[in-house]
Amino acid sequence: MKNIIYNMGYFLKEAKTIIQLNLLSNVFSVLSTGLIFFILAMVISGWWASSHVVELIKDEAEISVYYNEELDNDRILELIKNIKAIHGVQKVRSVDAIEAYHRMEEIMGKDAKVLEIFDDNPFSPFIEAQINLEEMNLVLEKLHEIQDIDHVRDNRAVLDRLKSISSIVKFLGTLVVTAVGISTLVITAHIIRQGVYSNREQINTLRLLGAPEGFIVLPFLLEGLLLTLGGGVLAAALAVFTLNNVYGQVVGQLPFIPLPAREVLVSGIIVLMLLISITLGILGSLFGLLTARSNCV
Structure with missing residues (x-):
């Protein structure tokens, strides 16, 4: 662990170099991942808001x-x-x-x-x-x-409809989470495999010099993490902008709808997007490294 912390500057520099080798492709990867995460954020926000409304109506039935x-x-x-x-x-x-x-x-x-x-x-x-x-x-x-x-x-008929809407949003949320997870893992794994393939000669040289596997793969792990984190930050920014506008419209025209507090929802979405992007970035990078090992024998 001390060696990793001591050499973190080197690892980040190597990750930056790997990203720059396919800069345009990586930029599009960040944009596509960000849009995928943005859709996920909107679905989760809808599920959160609808569940909040149903729970309040339950309490005030x-x-x-x-x-x-x-x-x-x-x-x-x-x-x-x-x-x-x-x-x-x-x-x-x-x-x-x-x-x-x-x-x-x-x-x-x-x-x-x-x-x-x-x-x-x-x-x-x-x-x-x-x-x-x-x-x-x-x-x-x-x-x-x-x-x-x-x-x-x-008001059972109205409440049953709200329950149905909440269940549908929850079901769609589950599908979107699954789709986002799979697509992000595939995108990240593909990027990592491409990076490993492009740097296979340097990797073999490092192995011949006795460099441990962790020292070799960490820059690629950081690459995947930084790319998905960039997508998560982009999605969070888009989600904050969209939610602020939606809340402004709803509160102005439908003030009787008991939406959750905007600050709580926005902060929750930001934290969730960052956590999901970090988790999927690490998992996608590990999956990409695992499938790319045959390229660096």
């Missing part, structure tokens, strides 16, 4: 319980107590017709003027219950057993 409006206050309080006692129900509160009207006004925004055509309040009072989404089926079954409940409205 609410159902609306409508009852006979002729019930007196005592019976309504009894209904609230019975609903609260159901396993899986977390919070319960009563929403009167006036509050329901104002909620719809906020949702409709400028289109709320259409509500003015009604002489009376068209909305009914209801009981709002926050529930554990995993217990939704059990909660709904218990609610149907309670007398004086006319209708229960839940």
Whole structure:
């Protein structure tokens, strides 16, 4: 280890020389790897954001319980107590017709003027219950057993769609990660094999002089690492630019979507891209060196 650290300047200089031998090809390799990593970063960002939205909706899952409006206050309080006692129900509160009207006004925004055509309040009072989404089926079954409940409205259909979208993004993310891993390994291995082949005479000379294998292969390992790291840095820069623009558009036009904090997502993507590029650079270089050994016998 001390020898490696002591000779690191030499190894970096040799890696630079190897890269310069096929400079144009290596530049295109960095660009192609960067674009591949950028696609990966966007897929991971989409998966991260969609999972965050689904988890928040799970935590805020609410159902609306409508009852006979002729019930007196005592019976309504009894209904609230019975609903609260159901396993899986977390919070319960009563929403009167006036509050329901104002909620719809906020949702409709400028289109709320259409509500003015009604002489009376068209909305009914209801009981709002926050529930554990995993217990939704059990909660709904218990609610149907309670007398004086006319209708229960839940957001299961919307949430199931969000879950499906999240699953699709996750599946696509897995495919993209696999494709990125394979393509990066192939590109890096090919570059290393070309470098070994171009320098086979120098490698054989070093072997005849008694140089250890680690001393010979380390510049090639650094070459692959630097190229993939360059692609990772390029992908991270493109991802930061894209995410900042996307967040600016979404927050400006759809402020009600609970996206994860931009700083957390951006910093996470940067770290992830650098770690992936370093890991794949080392693995691709080792694979390229392993397959190129026959060229330097």
